[in-house]
Amino acid sequence: MTLSPAIFLDRDNTLTVDEGYSFEIAKFQWVRGAAAALKAFHDAGIPVFIVTNQGGIGRGFFSIEDMQNFHQHLQMMTQSIGGKIADIAYCPHHPLAVTEALKTPCRCRKPEPGLLFDLAEKWQLDLRRSVMVGDRSSDVEAGQRAGCHSYLFDAGDLHALAQHIITTHFQSGGR
Template sequence: MTLKPAMFLDRDGVLNVDHGYVGTPDRFDWIPGAREAIAHANRADFLVFVVTNQSGIARGYYSEADFARLRDHIRAELAGTGAWIDDERHCPYLEDAPIEAYRQASTWRKPEPGMILDLLDRWPVDRSRSFLVGDRDSDLEAARRAGIAGHLFEGGDLHGFLLDRGLLPPA
């Protein structure tokens, strides 16, 4: 089995503008360069993963079904540009969640590395050539705990960010 590099992406603030608890397509606005970054990674034979905390589910702002519809919307928009996400994980759990079914600690909730580790266990990932892009310290901490590089994205053009740092090969 040939190992591949992987690009792990947080969602809110990295793929889309973080309007606060984005759980429906009408509130989803792409970050500039996000679709291009994913397409570039696909062409460069990187695995592309999304790892996202989704406490908006635990807080009752949107449902798991809403989240699934948004995930399908994202995938459809990417498919229109010839891009794709290979796999994703989300963590709806929150220790003080208003909705009891989601009220628990989870090793998947960043800064814990559970989502990343699960993907590393299920896919042929070359950890040494893989990285995570997140917009919070908790994202970077999850990457560190999982044994991959983490990069802080503070806005702007995601594709340009990845190219400027040499995280993706030149087009």
């Protein structure tokens, strides 16, 4: 069986503007270049996966249903610009969670690589040929620990970074 490379993206402040535990559809806003980046990855035939810490669930700030509604809206907005998100994996845990069941440690809260491992198994992905992009060092570390090439996104233009990633890692046959 041939494993496929993929792009893993953090959600908050990488794809969408983070206003602090983002879950309200009315506040949905793309980060600069995010819509074009998603379309570029799709046009290049690279499957896109979102890996996101959603500790606001554990802290009781919003529900899993609220997050799922936000993700459904994100999927719809992505399709409307000609992109596609194959899957979204999230971690609801947080050190300050209101219930013991959602307190860390866990294997899925970045910088732990559990979300990437789970998606790789589910979708038959080659992590060594995949790329992780996020705005925090924990995103980069999770990607590196999973064996991916990782980029720290510095709030510039995500489309410019996407073009670099496509050219460097996917058009040249990967690593």
